[in-house]
Amino acid sequence: MAFELETLRHAVRQHGCVARVVVAETVGSTPREPGAAMLVWQDGQSGTIGGGELEHRAAEEARAMLPAGQDRECRHALGPSLGQCCGGAVVLRTEVYDAPRAAALPDTVIARGPDEMPLSVRRLLADARGQGRPCDVQRLDGWLIEPVARPETRLWIWGAGHVGRALAEVLAPLPGMAITWVDTAPERFPDNPPDAITILPATRPEQLVHHAPTDAHHLILTFSHALDLELCHRLLSHGFASAGLIGSATKWARFRSRLGALGHSSASISRITCPIGDPTLGKHPQAIAIGVAAAILSGETAAIGRNDAKDSCA
Incomplete structure (x- = not known):
């Protein structure tokens, strides 16, 4: 913790x-x-x-x-x-x-307790803050010491429709998540989005791709197939830790062909998974979100979707 x-x-x-x-x-x-x-x-x-x-x-x-x-x-x-x-x-x-x-x-370690800070606590803080040594939540000579959480998973959600909203609700409470949520206008987002999510309305969302860290994970599920394709194209040129696209086998086959025509190799294109989540759980937005959350929690973020896509209307 x-x-x-x-x-x-x-x-x-x-x-x-x-x-x-x-x-x-x-x-x-x-x-x-x-x-x-x-x-x-x-x-x-x-x-x-x-x-x-x-x-x-x-x-x-x-x-x-x-x-x-x-x-x-x-x-x-x-x-x-x-x-x-x-x-x-x-x-x-x-x-x-x-x-x-x-x-x-402070943004590294937070310590508080009675009276003057003891030498043991000062030494621990010096190691943690000055030398970057991690520490656990602990009591030390009457003082409570807690390391500040660092985001372990940077996730960008592209699209604030039904699936995007379900993903935000399910994933936001998970520890270690830093979520950026993008869509075309403020009114696309819920009135009360989950806490600690960065909301980015943008008329042209694809122009935000170059702002994403190259170690970020991406979930692409906008209202527009054309925008989905452009996001895939720009992410393949930009770099990412993982990327998942909502869609059917037909949609993904069409995207693979068009991405190839845009100059991307088959090996590069195969890094995008489609559909996202676990198809065995069904197509309900919350079921998709649960599948994605399970992949993240199990450390399988390189496979937030599965490439065994079967036709759906997505």
Whole structure:
């Protein structure tokens, strides 16, 4: 687990004052591990520390803390006091963030605790920040230390139709995701898109391809076959980690022919997979999103789709 700093900052921008509740310490059997966190604001919340009565009470207490803006830690025995079956105990740390405080957080490792920072913590931070050594969520001499999450998967979703929306909803909560979502106009996107997604409306989306990192993954599913083809063409010229195209066997055969005519080799074209997701799960937008998410979680991002395309109307 790691501190989802960009998610916190995005929530503060959207909702104002936000409380972050993090599992700081565990003893015995508990729903979640140290570092699991949720964000709470006046009329909502995101993330989870394990659900059940513990989460319900923690959210209520965090919401009550928002006006005062103070931090606190509290130990909860899950069995006796909350009636949860786990039987262990957790220490929850609740911190209230406004925009200035969230902006001031360091972007490598976040440490906080009582009194003056001990030498052990200073040494750990020096190693992590100065020498780039990774560290885990931990307690050290009474201080809570959390590394800041780094995006492990950069994903660009091209298209905000039914499948694009399903993909955004399913993939946005996954840890380590940095999602950029592109379509032709602001009204193409939902009114309340998932937190921490970068929305890019562009009259000519294909012109954004050169802004994408060459290690990004791409899912192409716009309303236009012509735009889909142009995106494939530009990505093949630009470079990418993986690319998936929604479509049928007929569409993909036509695209392979046209991409070949544009000068791309068969080996290069074969790096694009079509259809995306797992066809055995069906064609429902959420089923496609689940298939893509499973591929990402299993580390098979080079095969976010399968090349055993059968005809569909996509």
